[in-house]
Amino acid sequence: MQVLARKVKLYPNKTQAANLDRTLETCRRLYNHCLELRQDAYEIEGKTLTAPACNRWFTCLRHDPKNWPYYSMLSVSVGQRVIRDVDTAYRAFFKRVKKGETPGFPRFKGRRFFSRFTYTYNNSASLIDGKLYLRDALTEPAKCYKDVDRLAGCIKFRPRNPFPEGEIIIKSVAVSKEHDNWYATFLFECDEKPFEKTGAIVGVDLGIENIAITSDGEFFENPQFFRVAESRIKRSSQRLSRCQKGSKRRQKARKLHAKLCAKVARQRAHLHQEITDKLTEDYDVIVVEDLNVKGMVKNGHLSKSISDVGWSKLVNKVKEKANRRGKEVREVNPAYTSQECSQCGETVPKKLSERWHSCPHCGLELHRDVNAAVNILNRGLQEVNAG
Numbered sequence: 001m002q003v004l005a006r007k008v009k010l011y012p013n014k015t016q017a018a019n020l021d022r023t024l025e026t027c028r029r030l031y032n033h034c035l036e037l038r039q040d041a042y043e044i045e046g047k048t049l050t051a052p053a054c055n056r057w058f059t060c061l062r063h064d065p066k067n068w069p070y071y072s073m074l075s076v077s078v079g080q081r082v083i084r085d086v087d088t089a090y091r092a093f094f095k096r097v098k099k100g101e102t103p104g105f106p107r108f109k110g111r112r113f114f115s116r117f118t119y120t121y122n123n124s125a126s127l128i129d130g131k132l133y134l135r136d137a138l139t140e141p142a143k144c145y146k147d148v149d150r151l152a153g154c155i156k157f158r159p160r161n162p163f164p165e166g167e168i169i170i171k172s173v174a175v176s177k178e179h180d181n182w183y184a185t186f187l188f189e190c191d192e193k194p195f196e197k198t199g200a201i202v203g204v205d206l207g208i209e210n211i212a213i214t215s216d217g218e219f220f221e222n223p224q225f226f227r228v229a230e231s232r233i234k235r236s237s238q239r240l241s242r243c244q245k246g247s248k249r250r251q252k253a254r255k256l257h258a259k260l261c262a263k264v265a266r267q268r269a270h271l272h273q274e275i276t277d278k279l280t281e282d283y284d285v286i287v288v289e290d291l292n293v294k295g296m297v298k299n300g301h302l303s304k305s306i307s308d309v310g311w312s313k314l315v316n317k318v319k320e321k322a323n324r325r326g327k328e329v330r331e332v333n334p335a336y337t338s339q340e341c342s343q344c345g346e347t348v349p350k351k352l353s354e355r356w357h358s359c360p361h362c363g364l365e366l367h368r369d370v371n372a373a374v375n376i377l378n379r380g381l382q383e384v385n386a387g
Helices: 014-045 051-062 069-073 076-099 225-242 248-282 303-309 311-324 368-386
Strands: 002-011 116-120 125-128 131-134 154-159 168-178 181-190 201-206 210-214 219-221 285-289 328-332 356-358 365-367
Touching (some): 014 051, 014 168, 051 069, 051 076, 076 116, 131 168, 201 368, 210 248, 210 368, 225 248, 303 311, 356 368, 365 368
Antiparallel strands (some): 002 154, 002 181, 125 131, 131 154, 210 219, 356 365
């Protein structure tokens, strides 16, 4: 059984969106309330409250009308997950103190810094006729309706990627708000069908003009999403900087700027998904460059282009999918892969602007990046033979 996650976009109506906002605000208040309780317990009594003690306190809090009135409407599993998040923050704090790192004591969450709450599946969340049913999103009790489709808690959603075939056991559903849009992330276990072995091995050269080039001569074009949207992002950033802090106009400008940046990130992630799917389906062994991206972005001439491509995320995605599908990823030293001839091994110096490899020793003529991909493949084969 493999643990996977799928993120889908929710399409709530106005009533459902208002109730989701109410649940999110209730969870935020509960987080801050629990954090305050633990701080007071340590300052007054000198002891640290555990998560079970906070759960018992939350049970009493739900039946006290003097407190935040929506605590009684909050699902128990959602509240317990919030308390668990506070406990996780405390454990991480003590762990950093023990290691001698910067502690970073848990902070109170403002409205802009709390955007997620989690349901336990089959307890407070379930799927009904292709819709997501959330108990806290109901405007009226479910017994008032005879038709399930009329339930206000049944929220429509559209998955970007289909769920894998076979038996699926959903564990939890995390609902998050991103730039006025609602998303649900399903965490589930499934038996994914193993991919057929192709027996093929490929070398992949990472570039800027083309995001990835294989040793078989396949080019994956780089659409340069940030470069296309750069002018709009620049204007939105200038507009944001001109607004007065704390004003409604600044809040509106901040949301517009965040949406533009989020769109670029989604486009880049979708491109990475397509490339990694293609590589892991067609090849059993994928050889890539072990690049020092942090050092490369220090180049002032190429830093923006390198960040726009997202090499690190692409390689990590390839590793994750290859591990899940029974494939293998090898990283090799990228030094001089563009300068060496893949046929005779002689060094042919070239500037970065020269995109064609012409070897004066053996007469090999091919694209510079394909030559580098073949060298990466040869180094990967040497490691396999040595192993």
